[in-house]
Amino acid sequence: MGYQEHVEGKGISSFTISQNGNAVYKKNYNKTKLCLTVLTVLVFCLSTFYIYYSYTAxxxxxxxxxxxxxxxxxxxxxxxxxxxxxxxxxxxxxxxxxxxSYTTSDNSWTDIIMSKVNYKVKKFLSRNNGADEPEAVHKTRKFYTACLNFTEGLISDDSNYYSPLWRLWEELGLDENYLNDTVALDLEIISSKFRKYIDSNIYFGISTIEDPRNSSSHALLSISTFEESSKFKLKNDKMETNNATINENIPKFIEYFQLMTDQLLNRNQTCQKRISNSLLLNTSMELSYFNFEYSKLRHDAFHTEIDIGKIMTLRELQNLTDETQFKFNWTLYLRELFRENEPRVYEQLLENSDDYEIITDNIVFLQNVFSLLSKTPTKIIKMSVLSNAVNNLLKFQIVPETWSPEYCFSLTTERLGMATGYAMVDTxxxxxxxxxxxxxxxxxxxxxxxxxxxxxxxxxxxxxxxxxxxxxxxxxxxPNNYTNILNDLYKNLNITENHLENLISITRFHSKKLWNNLVQKKDGENKExxxxxxxxxxxxxxxxxxxxxxxxxxxxxxxxxxxxxxxxxxxxxxxxxxxxxxxxxxxxxxxxxxxxxxxxxxxxxxxxxxxxxxxxxxxxxxxxxxxxxxxxxxxxxxxxxxxxxxxxxxxxxxxxxxxxxxxxxxxxxxxxxxxxxxxxxxxxxxxxxxxxxxxxxxxxxxxxxxxxxxxxxxxxxxxxxxxxxxxxxxxxxxxxxxxxxxxxx
Ligand SMILES: [Zn+2]
Known part of the structure; x- marks a missing residue:
């Protein structure tokens, strides 16, 4: 209904007229008929001409x-x-x-083009290195190949492959002893280690953002909510009957924690019992409750409409944090974070941390998180930190059953996307x-x-x-100057034959490279x-x-x-x-x-x-x-x-x-x-x-x-x-x- 086609010379009426035109072949006719016939012939000729003209035009x-x-x-x-x-x-x-789609349950033009692009990038990664290609592309191929070579055989036979992961775990310095009352919570130190070594945050996000007052100057340190919401669900059905105290729940937590870390670090080959992180999170009602409350804060913050962040000094942020009664020393945390990763910021913080400017997109969220922490028993916070660490270790998990060239490919494009994109220069x-x-x-x-x-x-x-x-x-x-940008971007990234080692270096690399923006002026033209x-x-x-x-x-x-x-x-x-x-x-x-x-x-x-x-x-x-x-x-x-x-x-x-x-x-x-x-x-x-x-x-x-x-x-x-x-x-x-x-x- 309602649709009228814009079609020249193709309407029904013109065909009707041309069918009428057949009348000219009748032999017996009178004067009126003759006039009608002449008229009909004329109309026929005109319409034929019109149709012909329309189509040829x-x-x-x-x-x-x-x-x-x-x-x-x-x-x-x-x-x-x-x-x-x-x-x-x-x-x-x-x-x-x-x-x-023969592989997934959905499809779109983006998906269809993406699979074409992936095919092209895969072929590009499988090629031999070209002399005229940026060094970063060679590193990327090496990363991809090391991943492909990390086959099932190596996983089970060569325990050396896991040693980089053990070293990482040792650097984080977290084990079940952390739960002892004699060990300090040290949230500042542990949060900075999470950020430095595993490119991860615990209770709040930290990143950099352009200075809204002057976007061409260096960026500001942004203390923020997370980019994604959190979806933890409280398992009421299992927990309702659990009236145990925190201390009574600790042995179960430790048992699961050890099982998880052994499994992820490939430490105890005889251990067959595979468990998931959600078991760990639900060992104690208080821990579940804390996670649930925290997820709610994150969820609410995610849906708070905020246009531009608020700029404040570190002293102001500290005062607002102190109001919550939770002890978190921002200067200590940031110094630990930047000491090795960006010494120039570290120096600035040593000189005068109080006036150091930061930007935050939601101070209410930060205050709510610290209020929640202040009301939570230290032991529960420690359990939450440990389960968070295990969760991060999962990122490095090697599951032979799901190991595939496809996995290596998506890992390479995800972690080294700016270099895999080089496959597109000829398009x-x-x-x-x-x-x-x-x-x-x-x-x-x-x-x-x-x-x-x-x-x-x-x-x-x-x-x-x-x-x-x-x-x-x-x-x-x-980008303009693509080759230079690529080489500059990845110049400090070391890629070896060991896939796990590569995965760890690249994680640290991503965590570190961001902080340059805090001291360097923005150069949009020459950036990735x-x-x-x-x-x-x-x-x-x-x-x-x-x-x-x-x-x-x-x-x-x-x-x-x-x-x-x-x-x-x-x-x-x-x-x-x-x-x-x-x-x-x-x-x-x-x-x-x-x-x-x-x-x-x-x-x-x-x-x-x-x-x-x-x-x-x-x-x-x-x-x-x-x-x-x-x-x-x-x-x-x-x-x-x-x-x-x-x-x-x-x-x-x-x-x-x-x-x-x-x-x-x-x-x-x-x-x-x-x-x-x-x-x-x-x-x-x-x-x-x-x-x-x-x-x-x-x-x-x-x-x-x-x-x-x-x-x-x-x-x-x-x-x-x-x-x-x-x-x-x-x-x-x-x-x-x-x-x-x-x-x-
Ligand atoms: Zn849009």
């Missing part, structure tokens, strides 16, 4: 990428669905049937770079146009926005990216006012589709999306240099908030169905992503119109001639989101900031008038509802 693209695009789109589309009723079903209805030729750059320029032009035409922003804010846009930097593929070139994704960095698109993204069907209409619909909308993040509810806080400074007038900000509120309501009302399960979208949680989707698509659409203005109309797709370029643009936009997910809504829990894929199609397009026009969706149809179409720009 439409140029059809016959290149291989165009043919491939037709196949891709046709395989995804369900043409029995009315596009004005449900454009996601229309565009993606057959995706699951035609693109089944980005000059013409691809030029076309992507032109697309990007057109998108920035389109955003300028949207800002200029917006009725609600005052001139002051408009000018500042134009200025910020002018300063925006875009990077495609991989936050995303590797072999990742099918893109990101924006508000503190740099920049956007990055790794080489792996620029591949069919997201790119190289034969027609720019499809490229703009897919990759263009992603560029627009990332660009718009710099102006979403968080990105708008950063100015053109990436510094946090108010550059909006209050009046413009009020109107922005009203418009954002409209978006929140729009998404809150979207009900999604997946595997007979239903869910309402959380408009607040997904606001920034939804703004980026809606604004980004519009930018890319206007950018495409500009492309056509410059280069002329594009041909149509073979076999899909009835769809014009604008329709293909929106079809491409939708098809990039085709996916299925057997786990249903699990993925869309409270931590996911994106709307489900189907909503990124339906929700966004139903707010886009240009879509309704291109597909002639009458007002009042689901894809072109009568209510207000919320727009920021």
């Amino acid at each position: 439409i140029e059809i693209c016959k290149t291989k990428p165009c043919l491939q695009s037709t196949v891709t789109l046709m395989n995804c589309m369900n043409k029995t669905v009315d596009p004005c009723e449900d454009f996601y079903e229309f565009a993606c209805g057959m995706f699951e049937t035609n693109y089944p 980005l030729d000059d013409s691809t770079k030029a076309a992507a750059t032109e697309m990007n320029d057109n998108i920035i032009w389109a955003f300028h146009k949207m800002i200029s035409e917006s009725s609600w922003m005052d001139d002051e804010t408009k000018n500042a926005t134009h200025r910020k846009l002018d300063y925006t930097k875009t990077y495609f593929g991989y 990216w936050k995303m590797n070139p072999d990742e099918v994704n893109a990101y924006s960095d508000p503190s740099m006012n920049a956007f990055f698109m790794p080489a792996a993204f620029l591949q069919a069907p997201l790119y190289h589709n034969g027609l720019e209409a499809l490229n703009y619909g897919m990759t263009g909308s992603t560029i627009g999306h990332e660009l718009s993040h710099n102006y979403d509810n968080t990105g708008r806080l950063f100015n053109e240099y990436g510094n946090v400074l108010q550059w909006w007038t209050n009046k413009s900000y009020e109107e922005y908030s009203r418009r954002a509120g409209c978006m929140i309501d729009h998404y809150n009302n979207i009900l999604v169905t997946m595997h007979n399960d239903t869910m309402y979208v959380n408009g607040n949680q997904t606001l920034n992503e939804n703004i980026a989707d809606v604004v980004g698509l519009k930018e890319s659409y206007f950018a495409y119109l500009r492309y056509v203005e410059k280069h002329g109309q594009e041909p149509r797709l073979p076999g899909m001639e009835k769809y014009n370029s604008e329709q293909l643009f929106f079809l491409g936009y939708a098809v990039q989101f085709c996916q299925y997910d057997q786990s249903g809504f699990e993925y869309y829990d409270e931590s996911n900031l994106h709307s489900p894929s189907s909503v990124r199609v339906r929700g966004v397009l139903s707010l886009t008038q240009e879509f309704a026009n291109a597909w002639s969706c009458p007002s009042g149809t689901p894809m072109n509802p009568k209510k207000e179409k919320c727009q920021i720009w």
